[in-house]
Amino acid sequence: MSDVAFEPGFSRSEALRRATQALKQAGHTEARGDARFLCLHLLGLTPTDLALRGDAPIGPAGADALTQALTRRLRGEPVARILGEWEFRGLTFALSAGTLVPRPDTETLVDSALRLGTVPSPTILDLGTGSGCILIALLGEWPGARGLGVDLSEDALSTARTNAARNGVGDRAAFLRGDWCEAVRGPFDLIVSNPPYIASGVIPTLSEEVRRYDPAAALDGGPDGLDAYRAIVDGLAARPGLLAADGALLLEIGYDQAEAVAGLGRDAGFRVAGIDRDLTGHARVVTLRPPFDVTSVGNKVVR
Incomplete structure (x- = not known):
């Protein structure tokens, strides 16, 4: 699914934008929130990290994790199940x-x-x-x-x-x-x-x-x-x-x-x-x- 592939050079902000866009196009009503949860947890970020250092690249591990997670979400798997934990x-x-x-x-x-x-x-x-x-x-x-x-x-x-x-x-x-x-x-x-x-x-x-x-x-x-x-x-x-x-x-x-x-x-x-x-x-x-x-x-x- 090339349309949900993330590149290591993508910034954190760009990754969030692309994830949100993909989920919106697939009809997910909570696209922004789901994308944010996935980016924060899978990249090991705090909201402050994302806000103040959004231009930092996600790197190879982050790109792979986000690609796999977004693919699963687009197939209908809940965010909590993808993360394996919930608050x-x-x-x-x-x-x-x-x-x-x-x-x-x-x-x-x-x-x-x-x-x-x-x-x-x-x-x-x-x-x-x-x-x-x-x-x-x-x-x-x-x-x-x-x-x-x-x-x-x-x-x-x-x-x-x-x-x-x-x-x-x-x-x-x-x-x-x-x-x-x-x-x-x-x-x-x-x-x-x-x-x-x-x-x-x-x-x-x-x-x-x-x-x-x-x-x-x-x-x-x-x-x-x-x-x-x-x-x-x-x-x-x-x-x-x-x-x-x-x-x-x-x-x-x-x-x-x-x-x-x-x-x-x-x-x-x-x-x-x-x-x-x-x-x-x-x-x-x-x-x-x-x-x-x-x-x-x-x-x-x-x-």
Whole structure:
């Protein structure tokens, strides 16, 4: 694809201009932003480098990296997948085939948890941890906290361990392969989850970037999109010692699932403590608390 080839003698500014132009011509609505992300990351630049030293040549390695990356982007691969990492709440997270790209919507879940207030050294359970971004972000905000991330994907667990270490919380985070809460014992002060919540029939209508590059297991929530929520709330209700008596379960939801998920929680014996909205105004997080008698004698985290 000669029209996206970069030459070592191109300046940084020229490389950015050409990348932006190629993406615009291909119909990418975020052409400028995508091109800027690729240039900054692949050339190892800061925004200041690009602004003040834009006339510096990109060199052979930079030309090769940009040519390959832009070719992949023009074929539909998301920028985050090309870079192999993405930012979430100011932290950088490695990605893999078994993990979703952390999205701004999920920051609402972290914000909701932080607003709750909790015991001085809370224990956290993250169900379907993926890249570990939720758990790791919370551990970063609560220096005394400890957490356990659970996922069925060994690939995701390996990536989450890497992310915990690179973000300085590896000594306070453990990761375990399991099916939702079946593999663990409590009590936990906080249980969080961003489970798959897209109805199976909707999957084929998603954007190509999501269909082709996000793991299907992290997207498909069953016929009505609620299978994972049923498994989580029913599993916790059947084993009340998993959630501390004054603890909370926070669930990220699809924009139209608030009432359905709240209803599942009520049916399982939880009290609906709140529904928080994301920056676009959509309901995004359902908070459930246990009204039932919680006993925790003999419980411990299984690592």
